[in-house]
Amino acid sequence: MLKFEQKLRGNVALGVNPLGCKQDVLNQINYVKNNGTYEGPKKVLIIGASSSYGLATRISLAFGAGADTIGVSFEKGPKNERNLGTAGWYNNIAFRQAAEKEGLIAKNFVADAFSHETKQEVIDYIKQEFGGKVDLVVYSLASGVRKDPDTGETYHSAIKAIGEPVIGPHINMQTESFYTEKLEAASDEEIANTVKVMGGEDWQLWMEALKEADVLADGVLTTNYSYLGTELNHVYYGGGTLGRAKADCDEKAANIDALLADINGKAQMIVATAVTTKASSVIPFFPVYCIALYKVMSEQGTHETPIMHQERIYREMVYGDKPEFDKEGRLRPDNWEIDADTQAKTKELVLQLNETNFNSDLTAYDLFYKEFSNLSGFLVDNYVEEAITLDELKALEY
Template identity: 85%
Template sequence: MEFKQNIRGNVALGINPLGCKQEVLNQIDYVKGKGTYEGPKKVLIIGASSSYGLATRISLAFGTGADTIGVSFEKGPKNEKNLGTAGWYNNIAFREAAEKEGLIAKNFVQDAFSHESKQEVIDYIKNEFGGKVDLVVYSLASGRRTDPTTGETYTSSIKAIGEPVVGPNINMQNQSYYTETLDPATDQEIASTVKVMGGEDWELWMKALKEADVLTDGVLTTNYSYLGTELNHDYYGGGTLGLAKADCDEKTNNINELLADINGKAQIVVATAVTTKASSVIPFFPVYCIGLYKVMADKGTHETPIMHQDRIYREMIYGNKPEYDEVGRLRPDNWELDSDTQAKTKELILKLNEENFNSNLTAYDIFYKEFSNLSGFMVDGYVEQDVTIEELKALHY
């Protein structure tokens, strides 16, 4: 079977299942190369099949020897034209590698927003996972959410607030650089975005887990955020995404009150800019990334998700190098926010045009390769193999 990379705009349509497996193995090798560290032993990761969630799971399993539960919504193969999603194969590759190390790696592939999923995970923790978890990671990225109580479905909108935002963007499908206008969101779009991408579901998960008594004394729960900088404030921090992240901050206080009697803690982790399926389609953000990555690569501070997440848990959360801001959020985005890095990124972005955006002036090559890796293409160490659709269908998560 031949696997073809197919991109529409900045959305990957084609996948290479075997390349996805190799990418997972590469991330495992990265963590093993760093050695072991002390950390949690029973971990629940909500949103575990790609990017931050997958990288977190890999770091904790192969860095601390943690047993893990991963919850994600993915699709398996149907035929040669519909091979499913990359996350489906990531889940399988992770489980196979973890089980070879004698670790528990349970995958729940279903709607994490539903009450039923929460109950199934709780039952598994009680009956087959030792009874309690000591870390809950919330890393769910979705554009839609159905409220499990009302049944109403909400759709998020990546938009500005108040006034339109005009700026440059890139299209990886046709290798173009163009000017885009981001319209302001309506009040309903703002509310729906907060409903989907805010902290409500995180709080619901923690309430369900607490009520079921499956959290250890001293449990930690983390939720990933991104605040950005002056260079992307108008369309990120100052837009609908920023309000959703602010809602997560508010829910942190609620969860800390909820966990107080078991000495638990809720922690917002403000992560750095990385290449994900989501970040690739945020208006203007790819231009910021190709400028930022170039500056950080030259400084030796550019990170992929596995590098970033491993640093977060190895050095900051379970290490001795934590950095907090004035409201108690963990700030591993410190390398991105470095004043010299931001000044050089701004200077570089102002030089970009249709002729040079994908030249050696920028890190377009890094961004494109990392984007391709998400779907199993351009993966280091990948050796082409023959596989049939029947063999892919026989894989199980």
């Protein structure tokens, strides 16, 4: 029987608990079900559907709005006892199993979302087995590498500042240490490559392909997630390479709006809040901001996990009657995070942190670590250990 052990390299998770991943998905489903149903889309394509925002979006739309869903993600299944695959692989399986029990379609494509071939496979499935049209397309892809589908060139993103290096506090969850890190300034090439990987180009390519294939319903909506942050993290986020990539998404949203005009469609940028993801955990300095922010927001009753945030976004804002937009037309569910009082208290707390108190009751370090662990199936609420073999894991169908 397999034993599952949490392993870290810095702030990167190496181990996975497949059964814990399943329970985490079930916990998210139960959260949505407890909120009741809401009117929303019925045929949904989610690009980047296996974890964090994409998975939470899929769960909310399926179990809250009763949507049939297609999920596209690049994950890996189990090979041997030392390599059990990725958490997203098991999230996809758990979601499909639960959705099908409710009579919902839950098709998983485990493939390179950047490729033309994957786009065509998804289009063929929509035409042949998914009713022919989708009324919502969610782009929630998080990748550090992208292969250009036309040239074959591979690009790598770089999480760096722009203009001048940045020095600030960081934490290492593997060693449970607090230290000062220097974030170098990005070169012009690194900026361009980050935009190429994490910007809106592939989102636009998806929408062009779907439109040309005539698989978009009249009035179709497509959403993409951004993050702007505040003065506490602007220098390394909004003002860095990540910010340039997000700005490119804003530009591509305008292009997509024009593309969809004749079918009354719309592209909607959603400025999300800070949450614990595999990506946010490795962004320099960001975990320090999170352990302070989470403490403040927990005390205020406004802290959200991805499923809580996506539920609010789609139930109340996108398909509800409580949308909040900025002057650029972006949806702003990050309103609780950027609240002036919240930010003032967060800043005050960040300035107090050092190597002796960052993981104390002064902060929400334990909460951040638990949420990070949940992403790989560890420290999951309601989890009960079960016996399972490698062959049984390999027999699971995604």
